[in-house]
Amino acid sequence: TQNYRITLLPGDGIGPEIMAVAVDVLKVVGKKFDIQFEFQEALIGGAAIDATGEPLPSATLDTCRNSDAVLLAAIGGYKWDSLPSNLRPEAGLLGLRAGLGLFANLRPAKILPQLIDASTLKREVVEGVDIMVVRELTGGIYFGKPKGIFATETGEKRGVNTMVYTESEIDRIGRVAFEAARKRSGKLCSVDKANVLEVSQLWRDRITQLSQEYPDIELSHLYVDNAAMQLLRAPKQFDTIVTGNLFGDILSDAAAMLTGSIGMLPSASLGAQGPGVFEPVHGSAPDIAGQDKANPLAQVLSVAMMLRYGLNQPEAADSIEKAVLQVLEQGDRTGDIISPGKNLLGCRAMGNALILA
């Protein structure tokens, strides 16, 4: 029997409801594949602020470090929006990424045939879309210094952030992306703004250099503005995309929205070693929290990513992904993905349907 210690970070809003479903699914999968999961829960985001005054208590980081993988649900809500930014829920998320060294963020955006009509794009444009965005997560303008609001000589304020990448930072995310492309269709598109930014010129040079080690991968480059256009114009041209932290934030959300059902999309954040963090792309949806209306499927698919990328249990991951497709196939839907003629289920009922599938 394989034994894993999993840290659960339910967070805010609908977080606890969807996490409960994920845990149920994990228990069933554990039995089926003879894997034992030991769960430990910790505080993050608004819930942590309310309990301790900090969005990421050091006890939480310790608990995460002392585990094989971290399952995160969602953080944030109106309640904490007016706090100073270093004390807001988002600061907890950024601290978790930095604290665990999670430099690689994998965000798949795949059209599910059962939900294709949810896309705002025409069927023929998005049919078959299957994109993996590999986003650098611990560098770039999110963490670069100097940053802050400073006074100028004339007394007016000046806001400053710095977009920085070193060669080694580019290389390590580049390798993750080339490897990911190799497991997929063998096509990698690197996105930057090298016609304006020096940091992007270094990015483009290094990725181009690196491609010599991956002669089987077809590498292309796009400027970020053009990439945003092409995602809309002809998304099927993309397979794996690699880009920096800020561009990845924007483009992975655009790619996610192509599917029309952001409630279905998981993500994985990985470091060089140590536990990864697995979480849905959607937010904490405070408006429907506690009403058993949330869609737990992105959380459940994050469990599958955890099994695949964090614990190297691909069969268990497959079985979860198959169960999700099966409930969709049988017409089960939560409110965010409902369409005429389908069965409307709550969060908990969707979890039960999965377990029976």
Add this chain to the structure above:
Amino acid sequence: TQNYRITLLPGDGIGPEIMAVAVDVLKVVGKKFDIQFEFQEALIGGAAIDATGEPLPSATLDTCRNSDAVLLAAIGGYKWDSLPSNLRPEAGLLGLRAGLGLFANLRPAKILPQLIDASTLKREVVEGVDIMVVRELTGGIYFGKPKGIFATETGEKRGVNTMVYTESEIDRIGRVAFEAARKRSGKLCSVDKANVLEVSQLWRDRITQLSQEYPDIELSHLYVDNAAMQLLRAPKQFDTIVTGNLFGDILSDAAAMLTGSIGMLPSASLGAQGPGVFEPVHGSAPDIAGQDKANPLAQVLSVAMMLRYGLNQPEAADSIEKAVLQVLEQGDRTGDIISPGKNLLGCRAMGNALILA
């Protein structure tokens, strides 16, 4: 008779062909509205590099300064792609913006009913979309310092760019945006990344402050990742958008692509005083250059923006916009916007159709 001196910058690729159509249209409009245009041509981009070694010769900047408005076609092409970045065509464009102090870039993205099927989005999602992106154009990470590629202590390279905005820079683009929103539907959405970037926090604070002077305008704020999503999910929620240089580059291109016909979209770049620059959003399309296949309509609509925003001749602008709608209505199309049952015209023939319309 009103008299204007217009600088023409045909640039590269299809630039000269579409500029020729624009000049013909201006001549006809001039006669109709009793306006005299004096044209002076200057070099920019690849054409300037080939002739002088520089993408923006100082003579060009002088000619532009010494005119009432600048009409630019398009710059760039494969030929100049391997030059060092400060000698590439794009550097000429950035130099022109900085040199003329063009801090406000207006990019309308409006769905034309005649071309709605060109959109990759569903008809019901994009019908009636009419967005104006107001992009800050002479600040932010495009011009912030320090920038460059530096050596670290360990000898590896480090690429750096700096996103900077001062209060006065934010205020002046903010005012342009509030005024634009006032002339439109009275709704303004400011886009930033204030949950991560200090420069965005200052941006959000100032725009919020400024809104007290515009009590008739309904102001909202979105994070840039969410804005990219919302543009795809429900673009009709937007009227006027204001944002910084980099976010504006990305979002205005995404908004443009919503229409499905980027060959139709003009833009205006304005300073506090002095001539503005008016140019199509599309590029120089080197693959079809010199073949009389280009769509001149974005260039012609840029002439209309020049008349409206640069020369305060709204009636002349109206007449051009009406002529464009009329040729579309009568079924005339260039290759990029052709659909079954319509008349395929070349660049020059489209120009002639406009003149007769």
